[in-house]
Amino acid sequence: MAKKKNKFYLSALLILAFVFALVYVGVNLTSNLGKSKAQVTLEDAAKQLSKLYANIEVKNEPTVKGQIDLNPIDVAGSLPDISKFPVTVNNSTNQFVEIFSSTEKSGTGVDGWLTDVAAEFNKENIMVGGKPVSVKVRNIASGTATDYIKSGKYVPDAFTPSNELWGEMVKASGVKVQKVTDRLVGNVPGIVIAKSKYDALMGTYGAINVKTVTEAIADNEFSMGYTDPFASSTGLNFLVTALNTFDSSNLLGDKAVQGFEKFQANVPFIASTTIQMRDAAKSGALDGFVLEYQTYVNAADLKGGYVFTPFGVRHDSPLYALGDLPQEKLDIIQKFAEFVTQEKYQKSAKDKGFNSLDDYKPEMAAVDGSLLSAAQKLWKEKKNVGKPIAAVFVADVSGSMAGEPLNRLKESLLKGQKYLGRENSIGLISYSSDVSVRLPIGKYDTNQQSMFVGAVNSLQASGGTATFDAIVVAMKMLQDKMAEDPNVKPIIFVLSDGETNEGYSLKDIKGLIEGYGVPIYTVGYNANIKALQSISSINEAASINADTDDVIYKIGNLFNVQM
Secondary structure, three states: OHHHHHHHHHHHHHHHHHHHHHHHHHHHHHHOOOOOHHHHHHHHHHHHHHHHHHOOOEEEOOOOOOOOOOOOOOHHHHOOOHHHOOEEEOOOOOEEEEEEEOOOOOOOHHHOHHHHHHHHHHHOOOEEOOEEEEEEEEEOOHHHHHHHHHHOOOOOOEEEOOOHHHHHHHHHOOOOEEEEEOOOOOOOEEEEEEHHHHHHHHHHHOOOOHHHHHHHHHOOOOOEEEEOOOOOHHHHHHHHHHHHHHOOOOOOOHHHHHHHHHHHOOOOEEEOOHHHHHHHHHOOOOOEEEEEHHHHHOOOOOOOOEEEEEOOOOOOOOEEEEOOOOHHHHHHHHHHHHHOOOHHHHHHHHHOOOOOOOOOOOOOOOOOHHHHHHHHHHHHHHOOOOOOEEEEEEEEOOHHHOOHHHHHHHHHHHHHHHHOOOOOEEEEEEEOOOEEEEEEEEEOOHHHHHHHHHHHHOOOOOOOOOHHHHHHHHHHHHHHHHHHOOOOEEEEEEEEOOOOOOOOOHHHHHHHHHHHOOOEEEEEOOOOHHHHHHHHHHHOOOEEEOOOOOHHHHHHHHHHHHO
């Protein structure tokens, strides 16, 4: 009898457990009915965030006001010593000219065409005024070179940027500019589009050009990224070409601005670097992006799967003489311009990906330099298109940051904060073994700026390193902000040495970062750069190595693009 009762109880328990399991599964299955995958993912992320956050002890520090600097941004002051940028060809004589050259032609390998030709020039014993002459070539990006020249921090004898837009900007700044030649070597910027998307757009629009691309983006049919128009030749070219497409009679008129705002509202990605943009494309986050043809044709991973469509002004590497140069230097520059046109050197350029698509004619004439600067300013003001940024700065104040690393971190934030747009909102947390909220998220008005400066100045280093705990807290702050204002775009900046020895690990929170899709930009001080890159790469953000003397300039550019 007892055995029968036990069997009955056991059967009843099994049936009860089975019914409970069915109900549990049913509830979970039906709870997601009618919801999109994105909604389910966000709900899961919210649950995970609450669970992770509950296990972190968070301190709320009193806010402290600091003295703000109202002086304008000092570009020259942020630029490092020119020796930061390598000389790829040294002069071989006392009579020489120094040339700033864009990086796609003055590096090494397929990017070393001008390097090779300049070395040959220096071997030829070319004479000017009865004396042997030579050239010195410095490898420096066109936008950065323009900053040096415009600011007067360092002005070379000659400048060959990727395109003429930079030459026009230098001219408009008041520097004496003489164009020696329109072209050293041929190149073209373009929009690189995944083949399947290209075919779909052709079916809809019948042609692919900047006009149809901007229309497709505005209609949310095409996801494209482009590069920083303050630093990138292709990015600047795309900006002015798009404005010209919206209104060719007035690039900065209401019609052009309205067209830009509609288009920009659906641009998911503005990259600080070409590498960052290409990584986003590889991840599937983008249907297309901007790139020079010479880079495209040398990229094995792009062949076959993408289609290149030219746009804008050509990138034919014009050559300019700068300043009041003596006739001897002008003659050297002229002889060099003539030297590179020799058939054998133009053929070697072809072998490196240049001098193709020579039948492409520019869609627009050269743009006045003052208009270009105004277009950059317009881009800075309008790029977020009514969707302001909410950013949390996460500062590592662990013991390993003591001394110089923390001093440089503070300098980075204090100088970089001048690039933060007033329409955006920012907050600041610090962390060591614990996490402290130093400044709750608030609109970046003068009062918030003062409290941000005060919070940065008060940072002191000690204790362990709980990096991922701090990221969880930053995520929580941003999600609370988005609950108040769903229109904001969240971003996190982590400034650290990259070492984590307490609290959560990347494995613990990686799913959370992926679920929310918040980009996390990292800046490394005396750092484990790979560890920081692994955080940034999750959502295609950039990582900066601060152990260089150009970190303030780099961070200024980063904040300028993202904020």
